[in-house]
Amino acid sequence: MSQPAHLRQQAEDLASPLPPLLAAAEHLASTVMLGIHGRRRSGMGDEFWQYRPVQPGDELRTIDWRRSARSDAQFVQQKEWQISQSVLMWVDSAASMDFSSDKNLETKGHRARTLALAISVLLLRAGERVGMTASAAPPRSGEIQLMRLAELLSDESTDADYGEPDARGMLPNSRALFISDFMGELAPVEAALTKAADRGVRGTLLQVLDPQEEIFPFDGRTIFESMSGSLRHETLKAGDLRDRYLTRLAERKDQLLHLCQSSGWQFGTHHTGDSAQAALLWLYSAMERI
Template identity: 65%
Template sequence: MLGEHGRRRAGAGDEFWQYRPAHAGDGLRLVDWRRSARSDTHFVREREWQAAQSVTFWVDDARSMAFSGARDRAPKADRARLLALALSVLLVRAGERVGLAAPDMAPRAGQVQLMRMAARLCDDGASDYGAPDATGLPAHARAVFLSDFLGDLGPVEGALTAAADRGVKGALVMVLDPVEEAFPFDGRTIFESMGGALRHETLRAGDLRGRYLQRLAERKDRLEELARLTGWRFTCHHTGDPAMGALMWLHQALDRVRA
């Protein structure tokens, strides 16, 4: 499948790769006569193999992604899905293949694939916090993980390590609601996970703000470090900000980590 991404080997493409001595069976039309005239050997001009890239998306569908700190603001899940689909549309228009991190959603090209992805992204998960799965990522491809990353970071580290072992690079996008970033709580407050599994009541919520912000900053630093160590890129996006900025960042990030 012809594309713009060089594979560092001879094959179908538009860019010059190398000259090689002609072999028995090579047609006369393959011989580069200008290069051959400078020696006693006939040479064939080879082009670099170019093929479309595959980009796999993991969009966290856990219950924590259903949170919104304001009635007029969409939940984190909606923003993550929007970014994944918008970027997929841009990639498909550029001739790339896109898919989801699921056994039956391997990267493919075309509008039909976009419709299949949109339908699958409408499903919600049952767990409080999500964990990416990198077992089905195509080798030497690219990937995008979109989540609030508020659960255990152990599975995230394992997925990034597994992806790096397969030569996969990509981008991590931490999607947070502005309330989760600012922690504007004070006085008597009940904190409860979206699934109801975790619950904490306090009479002095303001006293927790400093420790909460410190732990959130440490989590971001850890994600950025994991991305750096595995050749990925990391950013944090807030649902109160326009989606266009995150979309442009993602598009540029994938180009910079091209395999």
Template identity: 60%
Template structure:
């Protein structure tokens, strides 16, 4: 009798949720019109990019005589650099991401997975290599990669997640999706290692509207999703101002860490539609260093 591998057990547990999330991601990706993705610079390739005036040192073979015949200046036909870039995704699967402040609103984990899967679909369609941090799903191209990424989005056991810097491709791109409500030291370390490797990317802080508004009053019991933290108060409303100040300071800190590493930052609420966040992410991946 064999024992099921823990990762396989977790994958089977997610079997009821990942197909709908993948279907939602595919539908959302279909709403985004694909454009040129991050390669807009001259280099080796087959795709035409632009004409430019010929300069000393250009070979005669590079001159486009048809375009040059329109005027007195010879023009060179440039092709577009088409080397695929590697994009590595880290999606926080910790228990804090399972929170939803209202019935019918998706938990943060579902929204983060949908955004990651939809972005992966878009990037793979554009010919890029996409994978997951931690060496579990190395960056690859091709349609089959989206299934590997979907299966790799497994839950963690910790209350709060920490980004995994392993597996980032040198001089590639990366995306971290999390609520970033835990210790920020691992995030700072991961961004530092990414910067040292020439990796640029984006942080997406996914929050529930209740975490932004703090709509609590009277007797309230606050408990972490894993149950390791618990606080009871009879006057929750009196905590609102201090809570909002601390949340604002945390968001500022996350944004400052992103800026210091040369990364972009966005805060997304699960009460909002996901399309705008996906479009922002896709454009963030297009940004040239």
């Protein structure tokens, strides 16, 4: 089996248990709508959804005068969104994502790609258009697009130690998903989220880490080397670095969370030693909330 087909099969297998899991989650059961009609949210559709009070900025022509006449307040009709939404993804393919602390664990990159393709399966089946940033694969729907995404996710690789989010090709008022370890410089992440926010793009940022990166189990003489080999640090007392490392990791998570909150994005952390199904469920839920 070719690598793209194998990755797609893994993503399909990962996505297949989601409907029962979503049905068991009450906060998702009322919002998940599979099929061509997309997500149940207010928008430019034709079907009535609900009334809401008039808000500043609403045009007079949108007021439902018949409903308003039955109370002291004025109301407008909200329509159910029936236009497919565009979701653009960036998945880090830098050298740092090739790390795995145990041969029985997936690399961060493999887990990130599988999750990205699995969420694509679910979004496409829900009638959304999914693509990659930088116009590598403009957002489209259908099975052919799923195979195209699998090919891109299988082929992408860079020599850089750490990845930088690419916000090119972001469509106004679309949604986005960034998956990385976010262990490199923070400035490119901030720039990408700022650019996305300027275009009205809201999204989800998922940080994928190896379990060792959370606990720093090293002690004594240790040589730390980046996956590309370009960075190297040797110490005789690795244990002395633990507290400083864990403090900086916590600070990085707080910074990412703050950036997401200020941009209207969702933020989460996933460890490769944890359930991929749980991460996919969280991702799907996060995409529903934006």
